[in-house]
Amino acid sequence: LAKTTQPISMDSYEGQEVNITCSHNNIATNDYITWYQQFPSQGPRFIIQGYKTKVTNEVASLFIPADRKSSTLSLPRVSLSDTAVYYCLVGATGTGRRALTFGSGTRLQVQP
Amino acid sequence: GAGVSQSPSNKVTEKGKDVELRCDPISGHTALYWYRQRLGQGLEFLIYFQGNSAPDKSGLPSDRFSAERTGESVSTLTIQRTQQEDSAVYLCASSLKASSTDTQYFGPGTRLTVL
Numbered sequence: 683l684a685k686t687t688q689p690i691s692m693d694s695y696e697g698q699e700v701n702i703t704c705s706h707n708n709i710a711t712n713d714y715i716t717w718y719q720q721f722p723s724q725g726p727r728f729i730i731q732g733y734k735t736k737v738t739n740e741v742a743s744l745f746i747p748a749d750r751k752s753s754t755l756s757l758p759r760v761s762l763s764d765t766a767v768y769y770c771l772v773g774a775t776g777t778g779r780r781a782l783t784f785g786s787g788t789r790l791q792v793q794p
Numbered sequence: 795g796a797g798v799s800q801s802p803s804n805k806v807t808e809k810g811k812d813v814e815l816r817c818d819p820i821s822g823h824t825a826l827y828w829y830r831q832r833l834g835q836g837l838e839f840l841i842y843f844q845g846n847s848a849p850d851k852s853g854l855p856s857d858r859f860s861a862e863r864t865g866e867s868v869s870t871l872t873i874q875r876t877q878q879e880d881s882a883v884y885l886c887a888s889s890l891k892a893s894s895t896d897t898q899y900f901g902p903g904t905r906l907t908v909l
Binding site for chain 2: 714716718724725726727728731767769784785786787
């Protein structure tokens with residue numbers, strides 16, 4: 683199971699771009715990279731998922747280098763409402779296989 | 795349709811009592827997951843179901859914890875002889891399949907307090 687490492691916390695200001703990097707050195711060939719966001723007193727919610735190169739949606743972008751040993755979640759022009767914990771998950775789940783696991787996440791604090 | 799629901803939303807119990815936590819997944823979702831989250835901590839995987847079977851129970855912290863799923867729908871997580879360290883939010887999630895490409899949809903959680 684690929685282990686992930688991400689910063690414990692980050693601080694930013696409104697309007698800035700925030701990049702959170704996750705290391706996953708032993709990612710397997712069929713593993714995908716998924717990011718979730720969790721607000722206080724709520725369950726996590728899906729943000730973005732990718733396999734390689736770059737993925738963009740209305741919320742964020744995900745950059746994955748060719749070796750796939752890391753990934754970077756990019757949040758453009760953050761606002762106060764982006765204050766949350768962000769989790770990076772790596773893995774492949776299927777019958778008889780290990781479930782995806784969440785780590786401790788990165789606590790992002792956005793200041794006015 | 796409706797999202798994942800969990801009941802009760804809050805449970806206060808005395809040390810040594812048994813508790814049952816319920817999760818109703820999104821209809822049609824074959825995979826169901828249980829997590830534990832202690833205050834200020836990340837999510838700790840407990841168990842997941844593919845249909846009614848549990849391929850991965852490795853996260854259950856002790857034999858006091860058990861879970862079952864019936865009818866490929868509702869799941870219950872049972873904690874026997876609760877201890878104070880069991881106090882946490884228990885989160886349930888479901889996904890269409892147990893695949894890394896399938897989004898997990900989380901319920902609001904059950905906050906368990908063991909006195």
